[in-house]
Amino acid sequence: MAKKEVDDRFKKFGTVSFTAITKTNDFIDYLEKGKVMGTKCKDCGAVYFPPRSDCFKCLDSNMEWFEVSGAGKLLSFSELKYGPVGFENDLPYTIALVDYGDYKVFGRISKDIPYEELKVGMGLKAESNTLPNGQLNYVFTTP
Amino acid sequence: MAKVGIIGVGQSSFVRGYPGSIRELAFEGFKEAMEDAKIHIKDIDASIIASAPEYDKQRSPAGVIAEYLGLIPQPTFYIESICSSSSTGVKVAYSMIKAGIHDVVAVIGFQKMSEISSSESQERMGRGADIQWESPFGTMMPAYYAMYARAHMATYGTTLEDLAKIRVKAATYGQINEKAVYRKAVTMEMFTDPESNMSATVAKPLRVGDCCANADGSSCIIIANEEKAKAMSKNPIWILGIGAASETVNMAGRDLLTGLSVGIEAGKQAYAMAGVTPKDIDVAEVHDCFTIAEMMAYENLGFAKPGEGKDLIASKETYKEGHIPVNVDGGLLSKGHPIGATGGSQIRTIVLQLRGEAGEMQVKNPEIGLVHNIGGVGLYGNVTILGR
Numbered sequence: 426m427a428k429k430e431v432d433d434r435f436k437k438f439g440t441v442s443f444t445a446i447t448k449t450n451d452f453i454d455y456l457e458k459g460k461v462m463g464t465k466c467k468d469c470g471a472v473y474f475p476p477r478s479d480c481f482k483c484l485d486s487n488m489e490w491f492e493v494s495g496a497g498k499l500l501s502f503s504e505l506k507y508g509p510v511g512f513e514n515d516l517p518y519t520i521a522l523v524d525y526g527d528y529k530v531f532g533r534i535s536k537d538i539p540y541e542e543l544k545v546g547m548g549l550k551a552e553s554n555t556l557p558n559g560q561l562n563y564v565f566t567t568p
Numbered sequence: 569m570a571k572v573g574i575i576g577v578g579q580s581s582f583v584r585g586y587p588g589s590i591r592e593l594a595f596e597g598f599k600e601a602m603e604d605a606k607i608h609i610k611d612i613d614a615s616i617i618a619s620a621p622e623y624d625k626q627r628s629p630a631g632v633i634a635e636y637l638g639l640i641p642q643p644t645f646y647i648e649s650i651c652s653s654s655s656t657g658v659k660v661a662y663s664m665i666k667a668g669i670h671d672v673v674a675v676i677g678f679q680k681m682s683e684i685s686s687s688e689s690q691e692r693m694g695r696g697a698d699i700q701w702e703s704p705f706g707t708m709m710p711a712y713y714a715m716y717a718r719a720h721m722a723t724y725g726t727t728l729e730d731l732a733k734i735r736v737k738a739a740t741y742g743q744i745n746e747k748a749v750y751r752k753a754v755t756m757e758m759f760t761d762p763e764s765n766m767s768a769t770v771a772k773p774l775r776v777g778d779c780c781a782n783a784d785g786s787s788c789i790i791i792a793n794e795e796k797a798k799a800m801s802k803n804p805i806w807i808l809g810i811g812a813a814s815e816t817v818n819m820a821g822r823d824l825l826t827g828l829s830v831g832i833e834a835g836k837q838a839y840a841m842a843g844v845t846p847k848d849i850d851v852a853e854v855h856d857c858f859t860i861a862e863m864m865a866y867e868n869l870g871f872a873k874p875g876e877g878k879d880l881i882a883s884k885e886t887y888k889e890g891h892i893p894v895n896v897d898g899g900l901l902s903k904g905h906p907i908g909a910t911g912g913s914q915i916r917t918i919v920l921q922l923r924g925e926a927g928e929m930q931v932k933n934p935e936i937g938l939v940h941n942i943g944g945v946g947l948y949g950n951v952t953i954l955g956r
Contacts, residue, residue: 439704443695474820475701501722501825503714504772505706509694510687512706520711522819529820533705540772545722562704 439562441511448478451490456561461493461551463528474528493530496548496568497523504540514557523549523565535564572665573797573804574954575672576605576790577916582749582904585682586784590619590626591636594678597786597909598637601674605790607800609638612790613670616645616661618653618677619908622692625683633676648908651857652943653677654787655911655950659810661791671796677913678786679906696944698817710779710858711771712819712945717860718773719825724875728773731859732759733881735766735777735901738856740887742902744928749783749904778859783904787912789919805919808844808936809953811837815946822946826875828861830949831868831940838938838951839870846870849892849953850934851921853914855942856899865940866894869951893931896921911941915952922956 433445434453455462463474467487471480474493479486502521512518519534521543530551534543549565556562578600580586586593594617602609615637617630626632634644649656654677661673681689697707720726739754758766759777766777797804813833816822823829839845846869854865866877871892880886886894897903897917900910918937920926939952 435700440706441694442704443699447700475698475818501715501719503711503718503774505708505711506769506771507708508706509703509708510691511694515706518706520705520707520715522715522822522825529822531702531705531819545718560704 437561440515440556440558440560442560449476452476453561455490456553456563459553461553461563462490463493464488465491472527474530493525493551496550497525497530499543499545499547499549499565500524500529501545502534502543519543521565523551533562533564535566537566571794571797572662572807573792573794573801574789574807574915574919575792575797575801575804576601576607577788577919578602578604579747579787579909579913579916580785581747582783582785582906584749584783586680590624590629590678590680590683591633593680593784594633594676594786595636597678597788597912598674598676601788601790605800607672607790611800612639612642612672612674614643614645614664614673615639616647616657616673616675618647618657618675618912619679620650620653621648622695623679623681623683623907633678637676639674649948650943651855651905651907652911652941652948652950653908654789655915655939655941655952656812656943656948658789658791658911658915658952659812659950662807662810665791665793672790672792675789675791675912676786677909677911679908680784681782681906682784701818708771709945710774713858713860714771714774715819716825716864717858720860720863721773723826724878726863726878728759729756730878730881731778731863732756734856734859734862737881737887738895738899738901741896741929742898745898745903748898748902750781750898750902774858774860780857780900780905781902783906785904785906785909785913787909787916789912789915803923805922805954805956807952808955809838809840809842811835811841811951813837813949817944817947827864827868828942828946828949830946831865831942831951834949834951835869835940838953842953842955844936844953848936849938850936851896851918851931852892852894852938852940853897853899853917854894854940856895856901857905857942859901861942862895862899869938869940888929888931896929896931911939911950914939914941915954918954922954
């Protein structure tokens with residue numbers, strides 16, 4: 426009997442991924458195509474970021490993907506001087522939360538923006554990004 | 569309605585690198601609580617053991633610790649909600665007693681953070697958030713609280729100096745608390761002195777001085793129904809109100825970035841149940857894992873209006889002599905934060921205060937005290953109101 430293939434695409438997410446198998450694995454394919462995606466419940470219209478495969482409002486799993494596009498507003502951020510194991514080579518880096526109105530997105534700020542230029546309330550857009558170790562994530566850049 | 573009372577409290581010294589195993593550490597807090605309650609192990613109907621399991625090598629520590637403390641064959645339950653594990657344990661014990669299932673329950677919180685190596689600890693710290701969607705970005709506890717600090721600063725004009733004042737207060741009392749891990753003074757100047765470790769950035773804008781001290785430690789709270797509490801104890805401290813709440817793990821799910829919603833929600837529940845308002849609180853213990861966390865707790869619990877926490881600390885009203893003394897045992901910042909033991913230690917402090925047994929740290933004649941204990945980055949929150 427042929428070995429059952431395991432869909433572990435999610436192990437490509439972030440500098441170190443702690444999850445390999447999830448029903449939201451298509452998120453990785455979208456990142457590869459340059460898109461950052463969330464999910465939306467086809468039944469009640471609830472919008473989810475980070476994406477989820479089940480809607481707790483409808484107790485249903487009838488979801489579709491939508492693209493996180495346009496600019497959001499920077500709510501807060503912090504530059505790390507120390508990181509967990511596996512993130513040493515990325516230091517220093519800045520994590521941030523960006524508000525898109527219907528949903529918020531947590532991620533990293535692009536190294537292209539100097540830390541001194543960051544300001545709560547500024548506009549930022551999410552962009553897919555390939556890390557030096559070949560892994561994928563997304564970063565916030567100037568729109 | 570029958571009351572539920574605390575008849576014994578204890579804690580170990582909070583230390584770096586405890587020279588013993590987790591069961592021996594748990595024994596220290598338990599022994600002090602049993603000697604305080606002056607009861608026998610046969611008087612205890614059940615035990616609740618609380619810790620954050622990622623620091624334990626022992627799988628399911630409850631059985632091992634219950635055995636070591638002689639609490640066999642009574643039932644033992646393992647409870648965890650990270651940094652608020654032992655106050656969650658107290659809530660569960662309260663519920664079991666109220667339900668009439670048990671009469672006397674011991675809640676034992678412990679954490680031997682040095683059980684694992686520092687590299688193992690660093691690895692676990694990377695998994696302290698939503699491991700699917702946030703940890704892959706390289707998140708750390710201080711960075712999350714730093715985001716709250718940044719948002720508080722942007723909204724209310726709070727400054728690094730305001731935050732440093734909270735640490736200076738904590739150190740004032742850490743020096744006189746013989747159980748504290750950090751016994752030294754901290755001055756405002758240290759935060760601007762590049763030679764001082766306190767001024768070193770951990771996650772902008774937070775500095776070493778803004779972060780609590782990791783420690784090994786244990787705590788124990790013995791809780792009884794009204795009848796047993798009155799029969800066993802001369803001075804039981806009653807649980808007047810007990811609230812608990814949860815929030816999204818993911819920062820993307822949070823609506824409030826200038827406070828912790830779990831503190832607000834659990835506080836509302838506890839105040840309503842106790843039938844008191846923030847003005848009635850004579851002494852409080854709040855979860856100051858970072859200076860910003862204490863600042864937010866002032867505002868979330870109604871000791872100050874949103875944005876006015878900085879005025880409360882500037883006026884020294886949260887010092888021992890002020891109108892609302894907070895963390896006059898050194899808090900997590902100086903007393904130390906052995907995760908699973910912390911909530912129990914906070915409750916012990918308030919019980920000693922209400923009994924008038926807090927020694928040099930004693931606040932003048934308090935009648936009602938409050939304990940605010942948070943798990944994770946505002947993921948879980950418990951607020952407990954105690955009275956004589």
